[in-house]
Amino acid sequence: MTSPPTDAPALPTREAAGLTRAEAERGLARYGRNEVPPPPPTPLHRRVLAQLRDPLILVLLGAALLTIAIGDHPDAVVITLVVVVNTTVGVAQEVRADRAVAALSALSAPRARVLRDGAPHEVPTALVVPGDTLLLGEGDIVAADAVLTEASALLTDESMLTGESEPVARAVGEPVSAGTVVVRGRGVATATATGPASAFGRIAASLDGGHEPTPLQRRLASLGRVLAVVTLALCLLFFALGLLRGLPAGTMAVTAISLAVAAVPESLPAVVTLALALGARRMAARGALVRRLPAVETLGSVSVLATDKTGTLTEGRMVVQHVWTPEGAADISGTGYGPHGRLLRDGRQLTPREAHPVRELLMAAALCNDAGLRPPMPTDPTGAWTPVGDPMEAALLAATAKAHCPGRAELDRLCRRFAEAPFDPQRKRMTTLHHLPDGNVLVCLKGAPESVLDPTVLDAEPGLLDRARSQAQTLARQGFRVLAVAAAERLW
Numbered sequence: 001m002t003s004p005p006t007d008a009p010a011l012p013t014r015e016a017a018g019l020t021r022a023e024a025e026r027g028l029a030r031y032g033r034n035e036v037p038p039p040p041p042t043p044l045h046r047r048v049l050a051q052l053r054d055p056l057i058l059v060l061l062g063a064a065l066l067t068i069a070i071g072d073h074p075d076a077v078v079i080t081l082v083v084v085v086n087t088t089v090g091v092a093q094e095v096r097a098d099r100a101v102a103a104l105s106a107l108s109a110p111r112a113r114v115l116r117d118g119a120p121h122e123v124p125t126a127l128v129v130p131g132d133t134l135l136l137g138e139g140d141i142v143a144a145d146a147v148l149t150e151a152s153a154l155l156t157d158e159s160m161l162t163g164e165s166e167p168v169a170r171a172v173g174e175p176v177s178a179g180t181v182v183v184r185g186r187g188v189a190t191a192t193a194t195g196p197a198s199a200f201g202r203i204a205a206s207l208d209g210g211h212e213p214t215p216l217q218r219r220l221a222s223l224g225r226v227l228a229v230v231t232l233a234l235c236l237l238f239f240a241l242g243l244l245r246g247l248p249a250g251t252m253a254v255t256a257i258s259l260a261v262a263a264v265p266e267s268l269p270a271v272v273t274l275a276l277a278l279g280a281r282r283m284a285a286r287g288a289l290v291r292r293l294p295a296v297e298t299l300g301s302v303s304v305l306a307t308d309k310t311g312t313l314t315e316g317r318m319v320v321q322h323v324w325t326p327e328g329a330a331d332i333s334g335t336g337y338g339p340h341g342r343l344l345r346d347g348r349q350l351t352p353r354e355a356h357p358v359r360e361l362l363m364a365a366a367l368c369n370d371a372g373l374r375p376p377m378p379t380d381p382t383g384a385w386t387p388v389g390d391p392m393e394a395a396l397l398a399a400t401a402k403a404h405c406p407g408r409a410e411l412d413r414l415c416r417r418f419a420e421a422p423f424d425p426q427r428k429r430m431t432t433l434h435h436l437p438d439g440n441v442l443v444c445l446k447g448a449p450e451s452v453l454d455p456t457v458l459d460a461e462p463g464l465l466d467r468a469r470s471q472a473q474t475l476a477r478q479g480f481r482v483l484a485v486a487a488a489e490r491l492w
Contacts, residue, residue, distance in 0.1 A: 018114060066260055234259065364485050368446045371394040
């Protein structure tokens with residue numbers, strides 16, 4: 001058994017003081033800031049020119065010049081106004097989106113805990129340099145690619161890099177990547193790569209490609225080219241036919257130009273821009289930020305969607321749906337990590353007597369647990385609870401709340417943990433010891449069914465173990481991830 005972990009990551013036991021402030025400053029000058037370099041800001045004149053390069057806008061500009069040439073100034077003003085409004089709306093949307101992205105980046109800038117001059121310090125992640133000693137604890141974002149020098153039951157969530165929601169166990173000597181999240185345990189690591197040289201930076205660099213035109217832009221560009229060619233051909237034909245009939249060349253030139261202006265749909269760009277702006281506004285209300293207006297239409301043009309599982313088809317979250325005990329099974333309603341749900345059997349809510357064994361099992365799972373649940377922030381419109389630690393253990397805590405069991409704080413007060421054996425790949429289970437009010441000890445464990453439902457581990461009737469193993473196999477065949485939980489009171 002080991003003593004329970006403290007709230008702060010343990011300092012290295014080896015004689016190491018990390019970098020000095022001077023060494024960190026030299027490293028920063030040599031390697032640069034630990035961040036992916038943002039693209040250079042786009043000058044305003046380039047944004048305007050990008051809007052004016054649209055073929056349909058070029059047709060409008062040509063029509064405006066022609067109306068000025070024939071002296072039709074009111075039409076020239078109207079066409080020019082349409083171009084100005086269209087360009088202004090497009091540029092304003094891009095500038096507003098870029099500012100919002102910059103503000104979000106500044107708000108979400110993480111911080112890292114490092115050893116500097118022999119003492120732990122919290123610094124902006126951007127100031128971490130290769131050679132820094134990183135102190136990692138539950139909920140921390142790994143600030144740089146690093147190699148572990150110490151690890152205690154360390155699990156990292158690498159879904160941001162790999163798409164896999166299952167946490168990965170990491171041991172001493174193994175690498176951890178920038179951008180991953182520590183969901184359980186503690187560790188100390190030495191940074192090896194930062195900024196663009198890190199795995200996260202290399203992925204970001206590979207995504208930095210040019211903007212491809214959207215389907216709507218391609219169709220409008222094609223329409224603009226066809227419209228320009230057809231209009232020019234008709235005007236030349238009309239001009240030639242007038243000359244053949246003996247009409248004055250000046251009169252036919254003015255008439256042909258008037259025909260060209262009439263053929264141009266001046267309101268089409270304005271209508272398209274207005275529709276896209278309304279779409280961008282509706283998406284912003286739902287939490288989606290549109291940086292370029294034509295991108296609003298892109299999703300509607302998708303014919304084949306290639307997607308990864310985690311974060312797209314699924315949310316990378318876990319939830320307890322079914323509980324089996326020797327006295328009976330129960331389904332747990334509710335989604336996410338919130339405390340809202342009920343215990344059901346065959347569609348009806350369990351009575352207090354029927355729910356008692358289920359609550360006992362869930363309380364044992366909550367005691368043998370290192371995770372936590374964070375309530376929604378007052379400013380969060382979704383009202384979602386978020387896990388702190390291993391998602392599986394957080395799901396067990398959420399199930400305990402849905403079953404109306406005592407809260408985590410009350411359970412810890414009544415059954416104070418004084419020792420534990422953390423989960424490891426060899427044992428495939430976690431064990432905790434708790435003091436009971438009567439002076440005895442409560443032993444709780446959870447883990448893989450083949451590890452927990454073992455006669456050498458549980459002092460239970462062989463028939464009961466066989467039933468439990470059979471249930472575990474049945475649930476596994478149905479696609480459930482199965483976990484075994486047990487508890488027993490022992491004299492102390």
